[in-house]
Amino acid sequence: MNELLNVMHDRKSSRMPFDHIRHIPKPHLLKILEAARWAPTAHNMQNFEIVVVTDGLLLRTIESLKRPISETFVRENYAQLSFTEEELEMKKTGLLAANFPPSWRKSDFKLDKDAKEDIANLRSLPPCSAMMVVVFDPAKRAPASEGDFLGFMSLGCVMENMWLMANALNIHFHIISSLSAAPIEEEVKKMLKIPNNLKIAFTCRLGYDHDSTHKRYLRVRREIKDFASHNQYGSWEME
Ligand SMILES: Cc1cc2nc3c(=O)[nH]c(=O)nc-3n(C[C@H](O)[C@H](O)[C@H](O)COP(=O)(O)O)c2cc1C
Known part of the structure; x- marks a missing residue:
């Protein structure tokens, strides 16, 4: 149990430049996709597709796009x-x-x-050795889900599964939301031949650290009593 909590606690955002010369082994990229595969999604719609980018020229071009x-x-x-x-x-x-x-x-x-x-x-993104671009079809919402709220939650589950697996494989992981916004989204879609009707949900940069001596940055969270209630909203007497 504690082991599972440790995995969740150790997952973190790595925003530094990665060693783009050091490739991520294919079996590890496949493990991250396998983790995405088993994510829970509303109505088991599996409302995502993932483009794995490892080509150096494509990566450098995406990194240099004006966000x-x-x-x-x-x-x-x-x-x-x-x-x-x-x-x-x-x-x-x-x-x-x-x-x-x-x-x-x-x-x-x-x-x-x-x-x-x-x-x-x-503007330019720090280098990485792979990206995963997660796309979805906004025309296919989860049944009766206003604004496809349930579809977006499902994409969040996909993100977390991928992130935890990358972390377990000692691969650094960085979410980039800014590639999902116009006009850059169109450029990325064109470059990766992603069909026009699909939207980019999120992109992750993946890779290994050049320098393991990076200072750990401060990660904070609220206490349980700050977000949880017991029986009645705002009431807490579990401790
Ligand atoms: C939906 C979502 C979007 C995010 N977008 C970005 C982003 O565009 N850039 C970034 O550096 N981090 C992004 N993050 C990472 C959060 O900033 C990060 O998870 C949060 O600050 C907590 O830090 P930690 O991941 O190290 O625990 C995103 C996280 C989520 C869940």
């Missing part, structure tokens, strides 16, 4: 920031501001010259 970043994104991201590790440890949710460019750490963010420069510097 759109909107003012709305930066403003809403700001609401999740803590400015010191102590603040993050106290809040227990969100991210450390130091991970983001200086112009994004201001409450009055404007898409001015500095911000545009920051965005230009940040």
Whole structure:
């Protein structure tokens, strides 16, 4: 039991550059796909397909695509920031501001010259040795699921299964949401010959670390009593 919790706890986001010269063995890529295969999905629709990208030229081209970043994104991201590790440890949710460019750490963010420069510097993705692009058909929602809420939850289950398996294989894993937004989504779809009617749910960068001495970053979570209730919402007396 504790072993299972350890696997879940050790799963993490790895946003650093990976050693793109070191390939991921095919059996390991297949294990990650096998994990996706057994994910629970609403009505067992298995509402996903996965494009595995290992071709160096394709990877470098996708990494160099200009990812759109909107003012709305930066403003809403700001609401999740803590400015010191102590603040993050106290809040227990969100991210450390130091991970983001200086112009994004201001409450009055404007898409001015500095911000545009920051965005230009940040645009390219760090190198990796493989990507997995998970796509779905938005025309095939889970039965009567408004906005395909259940379909999206299913895609989340696929993500978690893949992530846990990658972690168990000591393969670093990084989710990239920004390839799912126009206009970059169209470019990626064209490059990978993904049919027009499909949408990119999420993309993951996979690979091995160049440098195992990377400082572990602070990962925080709320306490159980902060999100769980017992018998009545807001009531907690299990401890
Ligand atoms: C639906 C979803 C989308 C995410 N999108 C991104 C992303 O675009 N870029 C990124 O660096 N991390 C992304 N993440 C990773 C989260 O930021 C990360 O899981 C969270 O900060 C907790 O950190 P941990 O994964 O190390 O536990 C995403 C995670 C989920 C579940």
